[in-house]
Amino acid sequence: MPNAATAFADAVRKFYNAHPDGNYYNDILSSDIPADASWGIHRPDPELALDVILISSGLGDGVYTAYWGLGADGVPVELVLDFQLFDERGSIFRKV
Numbered sequence: 359m360p361n362a363a364t365a366f367a368d369a370v371r372k373f374y375n376a377h378p379d380g381n382y383y384n385d386i387l388s389s390d391i392p393a394d395a396s397w398g399i400h401r402p403d404p405e406l407a408l409d410v411i412l413i414s415s416g417l418g419d420g421v422y423t424a425y426w427g428l429g430a431d432g433v434p435v436e437l438v439l440d441f442q443l444f445d446e447r448g449s450i451f452r453k454v
Contacts, residue, residue: 360406360408361408362402362408362409362410363410365402365403365406365408365410366400366402366410368402368403369386369402369403370382370402373385373386386400387400387412390412391412391414396413396414397411397412397413397414398411398412399411399412400412413439415441422439422440422441422442423439423440424437424438424439424440425437425438425439425440
């Protein structure tokens with residue numbers, strides 16, 4: 359059985375094979391993020407119970423550190439993403 363990452367990669371590949379000039383984000387993913395939210399859930403294959411969580415950082419494209427928490431059996435149970443909103447002095451959102 360595929361995992362969510364494999365299902366997502368397969369869906370993207372199938373999309374671009376069928377729509378070479380398409381944009382997977384604009385044509386597919388954007389509809390999975392409600393207009394009033396900064397995250398959403400995407401199910402790349404409706405026949406599989408595998409979801410991909412979509413998160414908008416609000417600060418643009420970039421590489422963000424991910425910390426995975428594993429359960430006793432070694433299976434991932436949580437994910438923490440560092441969107442680099444804090445420095446050694448605190449939040450980047452402060453009054454100037």
